[in-house]
Amino acid sequence: AQKITQTQPGMFVQEKEAVTLDCTYDTSDPSYGLFWYKQPSSGEMIFLIYQGSYDQQNATEGRYSLNFQKARKSANLVISASQLGDSAMYFCAMREGNGALNTGNQFYFGTGTSLTVIP
Amino acid sequence: KAGVTQTPRYLIKTRGQQVTLSCSPISGHRSVSWYQQTPGQGLQFLFEYFSETQRNKGNFPGRFSGRQFSNSRSEMNVSTLELGDSALYLCASTRIPGRMGVNEQFFGPGTRLTVL
Numbered sequence: 001a002q003k004i005t006q007t008q009p010g011m012f013v014q015e016k017e018a019v020t021l022d023c024t025y026d027t028s029d030p031s032y033g034l035f036w037y038k039q040p041s042s043g044e045m046i047f048l049i050y051q052g053s054y055d056q057q058n059a060t061e062g063r064y065s066l067n068f069q070k071a072r073k074s075a076n077l078v079i080s081a082s083q084l085g086d087s088a089m090y091f092c093a094m095r096e097g098n099g100a101l102n103t104g105n106q107f108y109f110g111t112g113t114s115l116t117v118i119p
Numbered sequence: 120k121a122g123v124t125q126t127p128r129y130l131i132k133t134r135g136q137q138v139t140l141s142c143s144p145i146s147g148h149r150s151v152s153w154y155q156q157t158p159g160q161g162l163q164f165l166f167e168y169f170s171e172t173q174r175n176k177g178n179f180p181g182r183f184s185g186r187q188f189s190n191s192r193s194e195m196n197v198s199t200l201e202l203g204d205s206a207l208y209l210c211a212s213t214r215i216p217g218r219m220g221v222n223e224q225f226f227g228p229g230t231r232l233t234v235l
Contacts, residue, residue, distance in 0.1 A: 033221065035223060037226075043228060043229055045209065045211070045224075045226035046226075047223045047224070047225070050223060052221075091161065093162075095222065104167060104174045104175045105150045105167055105169070105175075105213050105215060105222055105224070106152070106174075106177075107152065107162075108164070109154075109161045109164075110161055111159065111160065111161040
């Protein structure tokens with residue numbers, strides 16, 4: 001089974017509107033971290049936001065927020081007030097374990113969602 | 120603070136050749152991971168090194184190998200290149216333990232390998 005599933009290959013959003021990018025994950029480890037990365041056409045991977053499995057509140061970073069629904073194993077990224085510069089590929093990723101020194105740091109990535117912001 | 124650097128940025132090889140890619144992590148980061156990125160496949164995990172030891176390995180054939188040096192710099196090697204090895208190879212470094220256990224990966228710009 002896929003560890004990370006992103007079911008939206010492509011999404012369009014009007015400038016200044018909000019958009020939700022879907023991500024579901026699969027793990028039996030009670031401790032894990034969920035990440036979202038942005039990859040513009042330049043190819044650089046940019047870290048956006050993180051949610052730990054034990055975090056009680058949904059993570060927020062500026063215009064980015066993570067809608068974390070643990071029981072449904074979903075970690076959707078919400079981008080508010082979309083800007084033209086938000087056009088990029090977006091990847092959801094998961095790391096199993098608590099990130100301690102003696103654990104591995106393997107990340108599992110989804111296949112990505114291509115977001116296009118329309119002026 | 121300098122970011123993750125990868126050399127070379129572009130490579131063109133022919134089938135059957137071998138190639139070595141290099142990655143210099145952010146200063147103080149001891150974990151280095153390698154990924155292969157191809158269109159439609161997302162990022163496929165190759166391996167992770169921490170303090171010169173390979174801790175995790177993805178599902179790739181033995182033609183793909185790597186190592187890490189005492190200064191945390193890492194190299195990956197692909198022997199007997201095949202056309203399907205054409206991809207963007209990304210390196211990522213992490214400070215472990217990171218801030219509050221987040222341990223986000225910081226990525227380099229990648230090496231684009233083309234196999235003819």
